[in-house]
Amino acid sequence: MAVDRDRVAAAVRDILAAIGEDPDRPGLKATPQRVADTYAEFFAGVGEDAAAPLAHTISVSRGPAPDTLPSGAVLLRGVRFRSVCEHHLLPFTGHAHVAYLPGEQVVGLGALPKVIDTLAARPQVQERLGEQIADTLAGSLDARGVLVVLDAVHQCVTTRGGRQSEASTLTIAARGELADPAARAEIIALLTGSAP
Structure with missing residues (x-):
C-alpha cells in the first residue's frame, strides 16, 4: 500500500x-x-515482504569444496539504517550488525541490508526492529543461529525532553544457537569491533 x-x-x-x-x-x-x-520514502516498507530479498540462496555444497560446510558465522557489520520512532514520529539512525551461522545455504550479502531497510522503513521502535530482523533471517535462511545488534541515536532522546545529545541505544536480538549468551559473546565482540 x-x-x-x-x-x-x-x-x-x-x-x-x-x-x-x-x-x-x-x-x-x-x-x-x-x-x-x-x-x-520513510514509510516505503509498510506492507512490504522483508523476506523477499532472501528468496535466492546459494548452496555451499556445490562450490569448489563441496564437502566443506561453513563452520563459523557470516558477519556483516556497519549497515547504516534509518527509521522513524512510532512514539513521536522522529527519526532514529544508526548501524546494524548482523551475524548468522549458515547451514548448507547462504545468501548474497547484499540481501541483508535490503531486509534491514524494508523493516526500518515503517513506524518502529528499535527493540522490535531488531527482533523483526532476527525473525526474518531465522525464518528465511538455513541458519543455525542469528544475531542482530542495533546501535542507534534517537532524535526523541537527543532533541527533546532530557536532550541527551551523546546518548545511543544498543539492542540485541538472537535466535537459535546464538541465543545462548556464551555462544554469542565472541560474535558480539566481532560485530561491535571490540574483539581482541
Whole structure:
C-alpha cells in the first residue's frame, strides 16, 4: 500500500495552522508536499515482504569444496539504517550488525541490508526492529543461529525532553544457537569491533 501523499500533505497543512503558522507563507507553502514525499520514502516498507530479498540462496555444497560446510558465522557489520520512532514520529539512525551461522545455504550479502531497510522503513521502535530482523533471517535462511545488534541515536532522546545529545541505544536480538549468551559473546565482540 503506497503512502497517500495528498492526505499527508493536507494533515501537515493542518498541523502548521494548529501551531499558529501560516501554511501559505512563502517559506512553508511547499512544506506539506515535501513532508508527504519524505514520508513516502520513510514509510516505503509498510506492507512490504522483508523476506523477499532472501528468496535466492546459494548452496555451499556445490562450490569448489563441496564437502566443506561453513563452520563459523557470516558477519556483516556497519549497515547504516534509518527509521522513524512510532512514539513521536522522529527519526532514529544508526548501524546494524548482523551475524548468522549458515547451514548448507547462504545468501548474497547484499540481501541483508535490503531486509534491514524494508523493516526500518515503517513506524518502529528499535527493540522490535531488531527482533523483526532476527525473525526474518531465522525464518528465511538455513541458519543455525542469528544475531542482530542495533546501535542507534534517537532524535526523541537527543532533541527533546532530557536532550541527551551523546546518548545511543544498543539492542540485541538472537535466535537459535546464538541465543545462548556464551555462544554469542565472541560474535558480539566481532560485530561491535571490540574483539581482541
